[in-house]
């Protein structure tokens with residue numbers, strides 16, 4: 001009998017759920033549907049739904065139906081269980097596993113079933129991923145209420161980076177304090193990097209253990225990962241997802257002293273703290289009031305790229321800043337791989353769709369032997385998970401990977417189902 005896995009990716013402003021069926025004891029996993037409620041922070045929320053040849057895009061939802069992550073999940077569950085075209089999920093009890101992407105898992109290095117203790121531990125880590133963990137935990141609670149028979153499993157975005165060498169993960173601060181307070185580089189987007197590693201190894205027909213790539217996950221949050229022999233040896237995010245590249249509302253790395261010149265209230269609790277997130281004004285400004293939003297007034301990097309081309313100065317600056325920061329990391333990771341780079345891999349919403357950005361980045365690193373096929377870059381084959389967009393004869397390959405964090409969770413869940421299942 002096939003079982004149902006719901007793979008849930010709670011973003012700061014959206015909830016994305018993929019529905020999978022699998023057969024116990026086999027790795028036979030099938031994606032049945034993908035549903036997304038977006039725009040939770042800029043109502044009205046919108047619905048996107050794909051099942052077979054049924055596609056709904058940007059359907060506006062009423063504010064009384066959906067206004068938070070919790071109500072978004074309730075809406076999604078009702079929508080899925082009443083879809084006649086999805087007979088395997090008729091009732092909330094049909095859900096065997098609910099997989100949750102939890103961005104900060106601290107020292108957890110593999111998926112865990114969420115019980116009372118793990119839940120509290122993850123709540124404590126919310127301060128370190130202020131845009132993410134709290135939302136995911138709200139949904140864990142909603143699943144617990146609405147699907148009481150399901151096993152809730154947490155999958156951690158930092159787990160892929162447990163292989164970071166000591167020098168890469170250690171900050172140059174007092175090590176007694178660092179160890180006591182667990183202050184180190186964790187790195188994130190790990191579910192995406194795990195997916196990318198497998199998909200690219202398969203595309204290049206190489207064993208994962210021989211794969212050397214520089215992977216770019218460019219979305220609302222953006223990072224790079226230096227992958228050597230299939231393992232993360234460096235990544236651009238740090239203790240929290242704030243470090244490294246700028247993002248939709250995040251500054252990325254800045255001189256830490258800057259914040260004290262930006263505001264005299266840096267250390268005071270921010271007003272968002274009242275909602276159960278204990279963050280300071282400094283964290284609020286750098287995580288939620290910076291990045292593309294602060295530079296251009298929009299978080300839509302597609303719009304920023306088009307306007308930059310049309311000569312909008314603020315958008316051009318934002319675009320150029322992104323290119324500048326990305327190439328710093330590409331160059332550094334190229335050196336860390338000793339120049340033995342199988343491919344530069346673009347992924348995430350911006351990496352997969354940002355034609356101009358890929359062009360600008362590859363232009364700047366062409367001295368390292370990277371080149372684009374302009375036609376393939378402009379119109380990559382959207383049907384394939386991994387596509388080549390470089391000319392055949394170039395020194396290193398350039399790839400686009402349609403990464404899928406939900407599919408990665410479902411794959412790991414189906415594989416480990418026996419040990420993750422709640423004892424009955």
Ligand SMILES: Nc1ncnc2c1ncn2[C@@H]1O[C@H](COP(=O)(O)OP(=O)(O)O)[C@@H](O)[C@H]1O
Nearest residue numbers: 011219220221299300301302348349350353354
């Ligand atoms: N044509 C495009 N060119 C560049 N960026 C795009 C394009 N279309 C969408 N994007 C950007 O992709 C980003 C969202 O990426 P995604 O990985 O889905 O984000 P999230 O981190 O929220 O999951 C947004 O900034 C969006 O503007």
Ligand SMILES: CC(=O)OP(=O)(O)O
Nearest residue numbers: 188189219220221241
């Ligand atoms: C870790 C992180 O930044 O995630 P996202 O890109 O989904 O915001």
Ligand SMILES: [Mg+2]
Nearest residue numbers: 011219220221
């Ligand atoms: Mg994302």
